[in-house]
Amino acid sequence: xxxxxxxxxxxxxxxxxxxxxxxxxxxxxxxxxxxxxxxxxxxxxxxxxxxxxxxxxxxxxxxxxxxxxxxxxxxxxxxxxxxxxxxxxxxxxxxxxxxxxxxxxxxxxxxxxxxxxxxxxxxxxxxxxxxxxxxxxxxxxxxxxxxxxxxxxxxxxxxxxxxxxxxxxxxxxxxxxxxxxxxxxxxxxxxxxxxxxxxxxxxxxxxxxxxxxxxxxxxxxxxxxxxxxxxxxxxxxxxxxxxxxxxxxxxxxxxxxxxxxxxxxxxxxxxxxxxxxxxxxxxxxxxxxxxxxxxxxxxxxxxxxxxxxxxxxxxxxxxxxxxxxxxxxxxxxxx
Amino acid sequence: xxxxxxxxxxxxxxxxxxxxxxxxxxxxxxxxxxxxxxxxxxxxxxxxxxxxxxxxxxxxxxxxxxxxxxxxxxxxxxxxxxxxxxxxxxxxxxxxxxxxxxxxxxxxxxxxxxxxxxxxxxxxxxxxxxxxxxxxxxxxxxxxxxxxxxxxxxxxxxxxxxxxxxxxxxxxxxxxxxxxxxxxxxxxxxxxxxxxxxxxxxxxxxxxxxxxxxxxxxxxxxxxxxxxxxxxxxxxxxxxxxxxxxxxxxxxxxxxxxxxxxxxxxxxxxxxxxxxxxxxxxxxxxxxxxxxxxxxxxxxxxxxxxxxxxxxxxxxxxxxxxxxxxxxxxxxxxxxxxxxxxxxxxxxxxxxxxxxxxxxxxxxxxxxxxxxxxxxxxxxxxxxxxxxxxxxxxxxxxxxxxxxxxxxxxxxxxxxxxxxxxxxxxxxxxxxxxxxxxxxx
Numbered sequence: 001x002x003x004x005x006x007x008x009x010x011x012x013x014x015x016x017x018x019x020x021x022x023x024x025x026x027x028x029x030x031x032x033x034x035x036x037x038x039x040x041x042x043x044x045x046x047x048x049x050x051x052x053x054x055x056x057x058x059x060x061x062x063x064x065x066x067x068x069x070x071x072x073x074x075x076x077x078x079x080x081x082x083x084x085x086x087x088x089x090x091x092x093x094x095x096x097x098x099x100x101x102x103x104x105x106x107x108x109x110x111x112x113x114x115x116x117x118x119x120x121x122x123x124x125x126x127x128x129x130x131x132x133x134x135x136x137x138x139x140x141x142x143x144x145x146x147x148x149x150x151x152x153x154x155x156x157x158x159x160x161x162x163x164x165x166x167x168x169x170x171x172x173x174x175x176x177x178x179x180x181x182x183x184x185x186x187x188x189x190x191x192x193x194x195x196x197x198x199x200x201x202x203x204x205x206x207x208x209x210x211x212x213x214x215x216x217x218x219x220x221x222x223x224x225x226x227x228x229x230x231x232x233x234x235x236x237x238x239x240x241x242x243x244x245x246x247x248x249x250x251x252x253x254x255x256x257x258x259x260x261x262x263x264x265x266x267x268x269x270x271x272x273x274x275x276x277x278x279x280x281x282x283x284x285x286x287x288x289x290x291x292x293x294x295x296x297x298x299x300x301x302x303x304x305x306x307x308x309x310x311x312x313x314x315x316x317x318x319x320x321x322x323x324x325x326x327x328x329x330x331x332x333x334x335x
Numbered sequence: 336x337x338x339x340x341x342x343x344x345x346x347x348x349x350x351x352x353x354x355x356x357x358x359x360x361x362x363x364x365x366x367x368x369x370x371x372x373x374x375x376x377x378x379x380x381x382x383x384x385x386x387x388x389x390x391x392x393x394x395x396x397x398x399x400x401x402x403x404x405x406x407x408x409x410x411x412x413x414x415x416x417x418x419x420x421x422x423x424x425x426x427x428x429x430x431x432x433x434x435x436x437x438x439x440x441x442x443x444x445x446x447x448x449x450x451x452x453x454x455x456x457x458x459x460x461x462x463x464x465x466x467x468x469x470x471x472x473x474x475x476x477x478x479x480x481x482x483x484x485x486x487x488x489x490x491x492x493x494x495x496x497x498x499x500x501x502x503x504x505x506x507x508x509x510x511x512x513x514x515x516x517x518x519x520x521x522x523x524x525x526x527x528x529x530x531x532x533x534x535x536x537x538x539x540x541x542x543x544x545x546x547x548x549x550x551x552x553x554x555x556x557x558x559x560x561x562x563x564x565x566x567x568x569x570x571x572x573x574x575x576x577x578x579x580x581x582x583x584x585x586x587x588x589x590x591x592x593x594x595x596x597x598x599x600x601x602x603x604x605x606x607x608x609x610x611x612x613x614x615x616x617x618x619x620x621x622x623x624x625x626x627x628x629x630x631x632x633x634x635x636x637x638x639x640x641x642x643x644x645x646x647x648x649x650x651x652x653x654x655x656x657x658x659x660x661x662x663x664x665x666x667x668x669x670x671x672x673x674x675x676x677x678x679x680x681x682x683x684x685x686x687x688x689x690x691x692x693x694x695x696x697x698x699x700x701x702x703x704x705x706x707x708x709x710x711x712x713x714x715x716x717x718x719x720x721x722x723x724x725x726x727x728x729x730x731x732x733x734x735x736x737x738x739x740x741x742x743x744x745x746x747x748x749x750x751x752x753x754x755x756x757x758x759x760x761x762x763x764x765x766x767x768x769x770x771x772x773x774x775x776x
Contacts, residue, residue, distance in 0.1 A: 074579020084555020
């Protein structure tokens with residue numbers, strides 16, 4: 001009886017953006033008289049951080065502090081259309097729409113500042129602190145709060161912008177499958193290190209090494225959160241989860257988390273994650289998106305590590321102790 | 336250096352503090368006066384004719400206000416992909432004449448309390464006449480198999496006259512004939528639950544002006560609005576969706592399932608109505624990730640070059656289509672994986688069986704395919720006694736390669752992530768492999 005250690009690899013690509021396109025999202029942005037910019041959307045933040053990354057996009061384009069951006073979203077009476085949060089489309093679609101809206105608002109912001117400072121708009125710059133200043137004469141400047149008040153009460157201007165992103169819908173040639181399905185391809189390679197208990201069939205994942213290329217990482221901490229959370233989910237899919245554990249039989253369906261098991265704190269592997277950046281031409285600041293793909297590579301990496309450890313080739317998910325043990329017994333000829 | 340000030344910085348996630356301190360408000364934190372609760376009486380059979388539905392005892396239950404059946408729903412068919420031109424609509428909101436999976440909703444019981452709604456639902460008496468059921472995708476496709484869904488007419492979704500979504504690129508038969516090795520293996524998965532912390536649900540609040548305000552944890556507000564309006568037969572602007580804060584989605588909150596029936600309940604009672612799945616419903620009734628069966632046959636030369644790949648995919652859509660026809664096309668587009676293979680043939684079947692309909696889940700069409708594709712790569716490497724990373728690098732796609740769906744690849748970086756992963760674990764690659772690049776041919 002022994003614990004057998006093995007290492008497995010998997011490398012994958014992932015298509016971001018709704019398959020075949022035709023999925024627009026809009027953004028509207030305006031400055032209140034406080035100099036705070038409200039980004040109006042109808043997009044949904046599932047907890048992955050969409051509101052945060054699109055606020056970063058708006059702040060970057062406007063040249064203002066992140067704190068000057070408010071996201072007002074997900075009310076269909078007030079937010080413009082968004083197709084939804086799925087298909088790794090949120091960052092890509094909504095990010096692009098917000099950039100377009102913020103660019104239009106920035107143009108107005110600089111035009112009003114130019115009037116206020118009596119200079120040419122082309123001579124103005126932003127430095128991310130909240131001031132709009134004359135290039136080369138930084139003492140000649142105005143803060144966005146003062147500018148927003150002046151725009152409203154003195155110049156009668158709205159500092160606002162509109163944005164939309166649409167990838168035109170592609171149709172599939174039914175004979176050949178010719179199509180334009182994706183907006184970007186992101187990439188990952190995962191190495192899993194596992195230990196297989198040859199007495200119980202239990203597989204323990206010890207380490208996961210994740211190398212990802214996702215275009216620009218708009219927020220590296222949230223990218224890492226997606227990579228590590230997704231690796232946990234992939235590990236859970238690989239070893240634990242099924243609503244019909246003896247598929248295609250409909251029996252033994254779990255009804256709660258005491259029957260539908262997922263890895264707990266003691267099951268979690270050590271994770272090492274590295275992000276490579278190859279910015280995409282059509283992504284917001286080059287981002288491709290990393291919504292969905294992170295659960296994928298861990299599953300075959302674990303399957304391949306199990307083979308490396310003990311010679312069992314798991315062909316059916318999940319790789320439960322029962323399945324691993326039956327295959328181990330078959331290998332040893334002890335069934 | 337990018338010169339960016341906010342992009343690329345680790346700004347704290349805007350909802351993090353609210354989530355960890357319990358201050359984030361979710362739709363269930365709303366408690367409008369006069370709130371009613373909706374619970375479903377569900378099919379206990381896999382496939383049956385409904386000979387009779389007796390709600391008389393249920394109606395007498397203390398606290399039960401009203402019971403809805405199919406007759407109460409204005410347009411009693413879900414319309415998941417109608418607005419992007421994919422039809423037929425094939426799934427009733429409440430069962431009409433037939434149930435096609437265990438757990439299918441039959442009657443909606445509306446009551447003053449959750450307990451009364453459950454009690455009422457338990458007292459609905461359904462007279463079933465069992466019909467033959469089919470659970471295995473390949474059995475479902477055999478001649479003479481019981482038809483799961485009459486709206487679809489066959490047990491497969493029809494793609495522009497074809498029985499499956501096809502990829503035809505090059506000539507795989509010739510590749511097999513000329514290959515040094517042909518490897519064929521088979522892979523299988525089971526349905527997987529999204530397991531969100533917050534289950535699927537909504538609260539519908541009738542407004543003084545006759546509109547309905549729908550508080551929902553949907554992943555797609557306008558998609559929910561549009562589909563609900565089509566089912567209710569109301570103008571789109573009669574509805575307002577308020578959402579945007581979701582306790583985990585993973586694709587499970589893309590189907591528009593709870594809102595339409597809750598709106599009908601609110602319209603007929605004139606009171607706010609809440610319908611939220613319990614954990615059992617979330618796990619057994621809410622659409623899971625599809626079970627998939629994948630058979631991959633590869634033509635391989637002795638140096639490791641893969642010259643042909645044939646993939647047969649069966650996606651178990653369950654009793655209804657939901658988003659599975661879309662997911663199956665996405666799966667086809669993903670084949671043969673991130674490799675430049677000159678001859679590719681794929682038949683991707685979207686198959687109907689008598690089980691809970693599957694639908695979107697994180698990595699839709701791709702996750703299980705990657706399990707199969709990357710297991711296949713490992714097995715080929717083992718069979719040829721090759722380094723598994725070198726096998727992948729030899730076959731990796733690069734910028735400019737024509738994919739099997741005939742789109743030139745761009746922005747590729749498979750080679751780079753493999754090289755990086757090798758470096759991370761101290762896996763030595765010979766110089767020629769370390770020097771490879773995705774953007775040089």
